[in-house]
Amino acid sequence: MEHDRILQAQVLRVKALKCRRWADIACDSESAARLAAMASDYDGQADALERDVAALGRVQPGR
Numbered sequence: 001m002e003h004d005r006i007l008q009a010q011v012l013r014v015k016a017l018k019c020r021r022w023a024d025i026a027c028d029s030e031s032a033a034r035l036a037a038m039a040s041d042y043d044g045q046a047d048a049l050e051r052d053v054a055a056l057g058r059v060q061p062g063r
Contacts, residue, residue, distance in 0.1 A: 002053050009049040016042035 016039040023035035 002056055005049045005053045009046040009053070012042045012046035012049070016040075016046070 019035045019039035019042065023032040023039065026032035026035060
C-alpha cells in the first residue's frame with residue numbers, strides 16, 4: 001500500500017512538471033496561469049500522499 005502511494009505521488013510530480021513546462025510555452029497568460037495552478041494542485045496532492053506514507057512508516061516500524 002505504501003508503495004502504491006509512493007508511485008501515485010511520483011506520477012503526480014511528473015504531471016506537475018509537465019504542466020509547468022506547458023505553462024512556460026503557453027500562448028497566453030490565462031492558459032499559463034491555469035496550468036501553473038494545476039501544477040500546484042498536483043504538487044499538493046503529491047505532498048499529501050508523501051506525508052501519509054511517512055506517517056504510516058512511523059506507525060508500522062519494520063517495513
